[in-house]
Amino acid sequence: MTPVIELQRVTRTYDSGPPALADVSLLVQPGESVAILGPSGSGKSTMLNLIAGLDRPDAGTVTVDGVRVDRLSEAGAALYRRKKIGMVFQFFNLLDDLTAIDNVVLPAQLAGMSRKEAINRGMELLSSLGVARHARAYPGRLSGGQRQRVAVSRALMNRPPLLLADEPTGALDTASGEEVAELLRQLNSAGQTVVVVTHDLSLARPCTNRTIELVDGRIAADVVRTHA
Incomplete structure (x- = not known):
């Protein structure tokens, strides 16, 4: 089985400081649900940016779904993100002047x-995520939880092999955060490979079955759990 993510001895350093990531190797298999945990400055964002093709390592290789991401040009990286990755952000990143469905189909x-x-695909996604009735609403008229469901629909639009979620509940109240965590769990149960980057263990536990803890740019723990 070909891994969805394969990092081999990846190092990334900014300016003259210590490495943000230091000689990190990691495999994520299809269908896994992984939380990347760690405090601010641990290397979480750097790892996310390397996987997403938004940054390049100083050493090592980054391969996602068979694509050598670290070798891509800027245009190639943009095409890669469009085809291979769905991204969900803390603050939704929806376009305020587009309706929910227009954000999703973009x-x-x-x-x-x-x-x-x-439109047909987008409405199917909004329906499956419970927000089809808001398809013609603008983001400003939706709750935080509804906006995040629209954002997840958009991320899944092109059927990406990998869903990356960066602090997906960070801007939500507790109840909405729990709903989004359950949504991610359901998506993974349906076969979607999910990687959640977070500092919040209460998010990681219910919606992932593997936690990778980063400390000072290195993997300090890699634990696989089974849900009861």
Whole structure:
């Protein structure tokens, strides 16, 4: 089985400080649900940016779904993100002047899908995530939990092999955060590979079955759990 993520001896240093990541190797297999944990400055964001092709390592290799991400040009990296990765952010990153459905279908239209096909796919996603009735609403009229569900729909639009979630409950109240954690768990149960970057163990526990703890740019623990 080909790993979805393969980091081999990856190091990334900024300016003259200590490495943000130091000789890190990691495998994530298809269908896994992984939380990358650690305090501020531990290397979580650097790892996320390298996996997403937003940054390059100083040493080592980054491979995602068979693509050598560290070798991509800027244009190649943008195409890679469009095809291979769905990204969910703390503050949703929805476009305020587009309706929920138009936000969701945007990645598919950029990838060349017809608007009719994109709308059909987008409405299926919004329906499955429980927010289809808000399809024509603008983000400013939605709750935080609803906006995050729209953002997850957008992330899944192009059927990416990997869903990256960066502090996905950080801007939500407790109840909405629990709903999003349950949504991520359900997506993983349906076969979606999920990587959640967070400092919040209460998010990591219910929606992932593997936790990787980073400390000072190195993997300090890698624990696989089974849910009761």
